[in-house]
Amino acid sequence: MSQAQALVQESWVDVCTLDEILPNTAVCAMVDGQQIAIVRSGAQLYAVDNFDPFSRAFVMSRGIVGDRRGRPMIASPIYKHAFDLQTGACVDDPTVSLRVFAVRVRHGRVEVCERR
Amino acid sequence: MVGHRFLERMIGGGHCSRFRITAFCEESRPAYDRVGLTSFFSGKSAEALSLVEPGRYEAAGIELLVGDRAIAIDREARTVTSARQKTVAYDQLVLATGSYPFVPPIPNKDAPGCFVYRTLDDLAAIRDYAGRSRVGVVVGGGLLGLEAAHALSQLGLQVHVVEFAPRLMALQLDEVGGGLLRSKIEALGVSVHTGKSAAAVELDGDRAAGLRFADGSSLSAELIVFSAGIRPRDQLARESGLELGARGGIVVDDQCRTSDRDVFAIGECALHRGRVYGLVGPGYTMASVAADAVAGMGEERFLGAELSTKLKLLGVDVASFGEPFANGHVMSWFDAASGVYKKLVLSDDRKRLTGGILVGDASAYGQLLQLQQNGVALPPHPEDLILPPRAGAPSAGLGISALPETATLCSCLNVSKGAICAAIESAQLTTVPAIKKCTGAGTGCGSCVPLLSELLNVQLKRAGVAVSNHLCEHFPHSRQELFDLLRLHRVRSFDALIERHGQGAGCEICKPAVASMLASAWNEHVLDKKHLPLQDTNDRYLANIQRDGTYSVVPRVAGGEITPDKLIALGRVAQRYGLYAKITGAQRVDLLGARLEQLPLIWRELIDAGFESGHAYGKALRTVKSCVGSTWCRFGVQDSVSLAIKLENRYKGLRSPHKLKSAVSGCARECAEAQSKDFGIIATEKGYNLYLCGNGGMKPQHAQLFAIDLDEATLIKYIDRFLMFYIRTADRLQRTAGWFNALEGGMDYLREVLIEDSLGICAELEADLLRVVDSYQCEWKATLDDPEKLRQFRPFVNSSEPDPSIVFIHERAQPRPATWAEKTRAQEKTG
Numbered sequence: 001m002s003q004a005q006a007l008v009q010e011s012w013v014d015v016c017t018l019d020e021i022l023p024n025t026a027v028c029a030m031v032d033g034q035q036i037a038i039v040r041s042g043a044q045l046y047a048v049d050n051f052d053p054f055s056r057a058f059v060m061s062r063g064i065v066g067d068r069r070g071r072p073m074i075a076s077p078i079y080k081h082a083f084d085l086q087t088g089a090c091v092d093d094p095t096v097s098l099r100v101f102a103v104r105v106r107h108g109r110v111e112v113c114e115r116r
Numbered sequence: 117m118v119g120h121r122f123l124e125r126m127i128g129g130g131h132c133s134r135f136r137i138t139a140f141c142e143e144s145r146p147a148y149d150r151v152g153l154t155s156f157f158s159g160k161s162a163e164a165l166s167l168v169e170p171g172r173y174e175a176a177g178i179e180l181l182v183g184d185r186a187i188a189i190d191r192e193a194r195t196v197t198s199a200r201q202k203t204v205a206y207d208q209l210v211l212a213t214g215s216y217p218f219v220p221p222i223p224n225k226d227a228p229g230c231f232v233y234r235t236l237d238d239l240a241a242i243r244d245y246a247g248r249s250r251v252g253v254v255v256g257g258g259l260l261g262l263e264a265a266h267a268l269s270q271l272g273l274q275v276h277v278v279e280f281a282p283r284l285m286a287l288q289l290d291e292v293g294g295g296l297l298r299s300k301i302e303a304l305g306v307s308v309h310t311g312k313s314a315a316a317v318e319l320d321g322d323r324a325a326g327l328r329f330a331d332g333s334s335l336s337a338e339l340i341v342f343s344a345g346i347r348p349r350d351q352l353a354r355e356s357g358l359e360l361g362a363r364g365g366i367v368v369d370d371q372c373r374t375s376d377r378d379v380f381a382i383g384e385c386a387l388h389r390g391r392v393y394g395l396v397g398p399g400y401t402m403a404s405v406a407a408d409a410v411a412g413m414g415e416e417r418f419l420g421a422e423l424s425t426k427l428k429l430l431g432v433d434v435a436s437f438g439e440p441f442a443n444g445h446v447m448s449w450f451d452a453a454s455g456v457y458k459k460l461v462l463s464d465d466r467k468r469l470t471g472g473i474l475v476g477d478a479s480a481y482g483q484l485l486q487l488q489q490n491g492v493a494l495p496p497h498p499e500d501l502i503l504p505p506r507a508g509a510p511s512a513g514l515g516i517s518a519l520p521e522t523a524t525l526c527s528c529l530n531v532s533k534g535a536i537c538a539a540i541e542s543a544q545l546t547t548v549p550a551i552k553k554c555t556g557a558g559t560g561c562g563s564c565v566p567l568l569s570e571l572l573n574v575q576l577k578r579a580g581v582a583v584s585n586h587l588c589e590h591f592p593h594s595r596q597e598l599f600d601l602l603r604l605h606r607v608r609s610f611d612a613l614i615e616r617h618g619q620g621a622g623c624e625i626c627k628p629a630v631a632s633m634l635a636s637a638w639n640e641h642v643l644d645k646k647h648l649p650l651q652d653t654n655d656r657y658l659a660n661i662q663r664d665g666t667y668s669v670v671p672r673v674a675g676g677e678i679t680p681d682k683l684i685a686l687g688r689v690a691q692r693y694g695l696y697a698k699i700t701g702a703q704r705v706d707l708l709g710a711r712l713e714q715l716p717l718i719w720r721e722l723i724d725a726g727f728e729s730g731h732a733y734g735k736a737l738r739t740v741k742s743c744v745g746s747t748w749c750r751f752g753v754q755d756s757v758s759l760a761i762k763l764e765n766r767y768k769g770l771r772s773p774h775k776l777k778s779a780v781s782g783c784a785r786e787c788a789e790a791q792s793k794d795f796g797i798i799a800t801e802k803g804y805n806l807y808l809c810g811n812g813g814m815k816p817q818h819a820q821l822f823a824i825d826l827d828e829a830t831l832i833k834y835i836d837r838f839l840m841f842y843i844r845t846a847d848r849l850q851r852t853a854g855w856f857n858a859l860e861g862g863m864d865y866l867r868e869v870l871i872e873d874s875l876g877i878c879a880e881l882e883a884d885l886l887r888v889v890d891s892y893q894c895e896w897k898a899t900l901d902d903p904e905k906l907r908q909f910r911p912f913v914n915s916s917e918p919d920p921s922i923v924f925i926h927e928r929a930q931p932r933p934a935t936w937a938e939k940t941r942a943q944e945k946t947g
Contacts, residue, residue: 016913024621024649027913035921041619055667055934058921062653066623069589073355075624077653077661082624 012104012111020111021045026074028061033115034103037061037086038110039071046085047101047112049058052076053090118383118399119212120147120167123178125407129860132176134411138204139178140196142185143235145171151561153398156239157267189356192374206575208378208410211353212403213368215346215384215394220255224317229324242341245273247784249338253277253327255314256344257284262429264341265306269430272800276307276335278327283310288425288436291407292450293475296457300432300476309335346394348385355410361387370417372406379522380406386810389420396560397421397528404530422489423920424527426474426481428864433478434540438471439487449502458502461485468491482567490523516570525567528560531575535572540575548572549631563627566862587848589627591618594850595773603844609646629650629848632735635771636843637884639891641898642734642771642789642840643905654733657909659715659897664933666922667715668708669695670732672768675742675760675780676703685725693718696930702739702777709931716909719896728894731769735849737776738872741789745782745799756782759828763797765902766832769892770839770885773846773855777811780804791819794852795835800824804831808838808866809856820863823871833882837870840881 015029015038028050035050037060049057055078065076065085072085082091085113088098102113123139126132141147146168156165173180179196189196189209197203217232219225229249231242246252252268254261257279268275277284283294284301298308317340326336348365359367361377365387372380372388382402384394393399398421399637405418424437440459445466448459456476463470469488474481480501487494487501494501517556519525539545539555548569552558558565591614593601596616607613610630614622622630631650635642642648642655654660659667671686686705690697693714695707708720732738740763743749745756756820760780770776779788780797790796796807802825810819823834846855859865868874898904911919924931925937934942 011873014914020913022645022649022908022909028911030912030915030917035912055663057663058919059653059661059665062656062661062665064624064627064652065621066590066627067621068468068623070620072621073623078663078665080624080748 012106012113015110015112018105019107019108024065026061026063026065028058029112031112034114036104036112036114037074038063038112039074041065041067041071041074041085044072045103045105045110046072046074046087047103048074048083048085048088049098050080051098052081053096053098054079054081117147117167117212117396118403119210121400121403122210122212122382122407123173123176125404126411127176127178129407129411129413131407131411131413131559132178134475137178139173139180139901140186140198141180141182143237144183145236146180146182148236150234153233153236153239154263154267154270155820156236157270157527160411160820162236162540164818186352189352189379191356191512193381194378198542206378206814209380210406210410211255211350211374211379211381211385212383213385215348215392217260217342218345218347219342220314220344221894222314222316224319225326225342226325227317227319227322229338230317230342233260233341234341239267240559242267243271245339246273249273251276251335251337252341253335253337254338254341254343255327256342257281257308257607258287258345259341259425259427259429260346261316261341262301263345264343265301266430267338268341270821270824272802273339274305276309276337277301278312278314278329278335279308279310280313281310284308285434285436288423288440289434289473289475290440291435291461292448293436293457293473296450296452296455296475297429297432297434300363300455303432304430306430312404330429337772346384346392348387348392350385351540351884353379353381353385361390361392365392368402370405370419371409372402372418373409380410382406388418391420391847393421393423395421395423395425397424397530400528400560401530421527422471423936424485424488426478426561431864431867433476435474435481436472437479437481437485438469439471439927440471442470444470447499447502449499449504451504456504459500460498462494462498466498469494469498478578479566482564485527486519486525486567489527490520492519516567516574525571526557526560526564528564529556529557531555531557536568536571536577540572541579545572546576569860570674585847587629588623590614590626593617595629597631598630599637599844602630602633603637608634608640608652611646622650625651625848628655628735630771631655631831632771633846636888639769639771639888641895641905642891643895643899643902643908645904648908655714657715658719658729658733658899659710662708662933664922665919666708666933667710667712668706668732669710669715669718669722670700670704670706671727671729672764673704673739674764674768675757677742677757677761679697682725682727685722687728689718689721689725690720694924695929696932700732704732704739705733709924709933711922712909712911714920716900716906720900723894723897723900724866729769729896731895734771735774736769736771737767739777740767741777741779743780743782743785743787743795745780749782750781751785752799753801754782754804756788756799759797759799760788763832763835767835767839770843770888771896772839772889774845774849774851776839776852792816793819795819795838797831803827806831806834808863809852811851811853813851815853817857822863822867834870835886837881838866839880840885841870841877844881847930 013031021027021040026037029036035058037050039046050060062077073082075082090096090102148165176449184197185199188197195203195205217234218632251277252273254265257277265275266276284297315330316328317324318326328334350366355368366381368381374381383399402418405416408416425562445462450457461470461471523533524534553573553590586592627650696709698706700706740760742756742760746752777793778795779790781788781790782799792810792812796819802828805824806822807819808822923934925934
C-alpha cells in the first residue's frame with residue numbers, strides 16, 4: 001500500500017449516530033456528492049453504493065438485509081438482485097458489483113471512508 | 117375427442133410425415149373436453165375446454181377443416197365429400213362421428229325451450245334460454261342427465277329429473293345405490309321422478325311449457341333437456357354400405373376396422389362385439405389401436421372395456437366399476453346416517469374383486485378399480501376395504517406398491533404404472549402436473565390423480581429425493597407449515613420464528629413472507645420496530661416504488677365511489693407536489709413521482725381531506741370495484757355500490773400471500789368484471805352469486821361459481837372463510853387462482869370445506885378474520901402520529917437536501933421520470 005492511499009484512507013466522514021440505523025436495515029448518506037448505503041447487518045456495519053446498477057436508481061439502502069449461505073447481503077428493492085455486503089459482488093450475476101466503502105463506529109457515531 | 121386422440125397418436129407416433137391427413141370437423145371449433153362440459157356453466161371458457169393447442173395440427177401438417185361436415189363417402193372412388201363441396205381422396209379412412217342424443221319421438225319435442233345436452237353450442241343455447249325460465253326438467257336420469265340437472269341448478273333453475281327406469285343411473289347402480297343417490301339429490305332441491313315415461317311436450321303458444329307423462333300426470337317447465345341416452349351417428353356409414361348392427365353402430369373388429377378393411381370406426385359410432393361405448397376411456401383406446409393399424413405398426417387390439425366410472429354428480433360421489441351386477445359373493449355397507457353405500461362383488465373364492473358400486477364416498481375407487489383390473493389377490497378380510505376404519509386401525513388398503521408394473525393407472529389414456537415410474541425416473545419428474553404433461557396420465561377424467569400423487573411420493577422417497585417446498589434456505593418449512601407454527605405457538609416476531617423454526621439471518625424471500633403472515637395473524641402495524649426491517653420497500657414506505665426510486669400514492673376509494681370534494685383534494689395534492697396523475701384499473705387515482713420525504717406531507721393532506729391508505733403497496737386487499745348498481749342503472753337488480761363499499765371496508769388492510777382483488781356487479785351484465793377477481797359477486801334477483809379464484813394479469817383465469825343466490829350475511833360469511841383459508845394454506849406470492857389450481861378436488865372440495873365445514877375449521881377461520889377486521893387501523897394515519905416511524909422518510913441520514921438523482925421531464929402537461937440517457941445528457945451539459 002502506498003503512502004498516498006494510506007493518507008486518503010484516513011479521511012473518515014461522520015455520518016450519523018448508530019441509533020439512527022435500525023438493526024438489519026440500511027440508510028443512505030450523502031458523502032461528498034456520492035450516495036452511500038450504510039447497512040447494519042446483525043452486529044456488523046457495511047457500506048456500499050446506493051446505486052443499483054440493474055435499475056440505475058439510487059435505492060440500495062431501501063433493500064432488505066439478510067444473508068445467503070451465511071454471507072451477509074442486501075437485496076435491491078427494484079428487481080431484487082442480492083449483493084454480497086463484504087465484496088459488493090452481485091450474488092445472482094458475478095459480472096456486476098457495487099463499490100464497497102470502509103465504515104466504522106466511533107464514540108457511538110458512524111463514520112465512512114469515502115474511498116476504499 | 118376420440119378423433120382428436122387419433123390425430124394426437126398419429127403426431128406422437130411420428131406418422132404425420134408419411135401420411136397426408138385431412139380432418140373434417142363439423143363443429144365450429146376443434147375438439148374440446150366434453151367430459152368437462154358442465155364446467156362451462158361454472159365459468160370455464162370454450163377456450164379452456166379446448167383440447168387442441170392452437171397451431172398444433174398445422175405444425176404437424178394436418179389439414180383441419182373446421183365447421184365442415186363430411187356428408188358422403190364413395191368407397192369405390194375412395195373419396196369423402198363435405199357439406200361445403202370439398203372432395204378429398206383417401207387411402208384409409210377413419211370415422212369418429214360420435215353419437216347424437218336420443219330424443220324420444222313425442223309430440224312437440226322440437227318446440228322452443230327443448231334442448232339436448234351434447235355440444236358447447238347446446239350449452240350456450242341452454243344458458244341463454246335459462247335466463248327467462250324458472251323451472252327446468254331433464255328427461256333421463258343417467259350419467260349425462262344428472263350432469264345436465266347439475267348445470268340447470270347452477271343456472272338458478274328449479275330442477276326436475278325424469279327417469280323411465282325405476283331408479284337413477286340404472287346402468288351403473290343397483291337399487292340401494294340408486295335410492296341413496298336419489299335421496300341425496302333430492303336433499304339438494306332437485307325433484308326426482310322415476311318410472312315415468314314422457315308422452316308429450318306441452319306448449320304455451322309455440323313454446324315448451326311442460327311435460328305430460330304416459331300416466332296422465334304432468335309437470336310445468338319452461339326449459340326441457342333431453343338426455344335419454346345416445347345413439348351412434350352411423351348415417352354416413354349406412355349410406356356408404358358399411359355393415360351396421362341391428363340397433364345401429366358401425367360394426368368393427370378388434371383393430372377397429374369396419375367391414376371395409378380401409379375404413380375404421382372409433383368411439384361412440386363404433387359397435388364392437390355388440391357393444392357401443394359411451395365413455396371416453398374405451399374411445400381413447402380405440403383411437404390408439406386404429407392409429408397403430410393405419411400406420412401399419414403394432415399388433416394392438418381393442419378387446420372391449422368395462423364401463424367403470426367415477427363421477428361427482430350434483431356434489432355426490434358416485435362410482436361403479438367392473439361387473440357390479442355379476443353373480444358372486446356380495447358384500448355391502450350402507451350407512452343411511454352418513455349417506456354412504458359401498459358394495460363389492462367378489463369371486464366365489466373371495467380372493468378376487470369382480471366389481472362394485474360406491475355412492476356417497478368414492479375415495480376408494482382408484483384402489484378398488486386397480487385391484488379388480490389387475491386381479492390382485494385380496495387381503496384376508498376384504499370387508500375392510502369398504503368398512504369405515506375404526507379409530508387407531510391401520511388402513512386396509514394395499515397401497516400403490518401392491519400393484520404390478522403392468523397395472524393401468526390411467527384408464528382414459530391407457531398409461532401403466534410401469535410407464536409412469538419410468539417417466540418419473542428418466543425425466544426426473546417431481547410433481548403431478550409434470551407427470552400429466554409427460555405421460556398424459558390423469559388428463560382424461562382425472563380420477564387417477566390421487567394414485568399418481570401416491571405413486572410419485574413412493575417413487576421419490578425410494579429415490580431419496582426430498583420434495584422441497586421449503587420457503588427458502590432459512591426455513592425448512594412450507595409457508596403453510598410456518599403459518600400453522602406461528603399461530604400455534606403464538607409467535608409474534610420474525611426473530612422468534614427464525615430462532616425456533618429456522619436458521620441464519622433471513623433474506624428478501626422469507627422476510628416479507630413472514631411479515632405478511634404475522635400481519636395476517638396478528639395485524640400489528642407493519643412499521644413497528646420489530647416488523648420494519650422485514651418489509652419490502654413498498655410496505656416499508658407505505659407506497660409503491662417506481663423505476664426511478666420515487667413512489668406512487670393510491671388512496672382508498674372504496675367501491676370506486678368518490679365525492680367531488682375528494683376529487684378536488686386529490687387534484688390539489690397532485691398540483692402542490694408536482695405529481696403525475698393517472699386513473700387505475702381498480703377505480704382509483706394513482707399519484708406518481710412522490711419523493712420519499714414528500715410522502716408524509718402528501719398523506720397529511722390526504723388524511724385531512726378524509727382519505728385513508730389504499731394498500732396498493734401491500735400484498736393485501738386492493739379494491740372492491742363496482743358498477744353503479746340498481747340505484748341508478750335501469751338493469752341493476754341489487755345495490756352493488758353499497759355492497760362493494762361494505763366489503764372493501766371489511767377487508768381493507770388484510771394482508772395475504774398475494775394481492776387480492778374483488779368486484780361487485782349489480783346484474784348479470786357484469787360491468788364490474790367480477791369474474792376476473794379473486795372473489796367476485798354478481799347480483800341476482802334473489803341475492804348474490806359468489807365467484808372465487810379468478811385473476812387477470814399475466815395468466816388470466818375466470819373465477820368459478822362457488823354459490824348462488826346468497827343473502828348478504830351468508831355471502832360475507834363465505835368470503836370470510838374463503839379468505840382466511842387461502843391466507844393460511846397458499847404458498848408465498850400465490851394468487852387465489854394458482855392456489856385453486858393446485859387444490860385437489862377443486863371447487864367441490866372448496867364447497868365442502870367452506871360451506872359444509874368438512875374440516876371443522878370454519879368457526880376458527882371466521883374468528884381469525886374478524887380479529888383482523890376489528891384491529892384495522894389506517895397505516896398512514898398511525899404513521900403520521902408516530903415520530904419514530906416518520907424518521908425513515910428522508911432520503912439521506914446526514915442531509916436534508918432532496919435526492920439530486922431524481923429528475924423529471926414534462927410531457928403531455930405532466931411530469932415523468934427522465935430516462936437514463938436524458939439524465940446523462942443533462943449532467944454533461946451542467947458538468
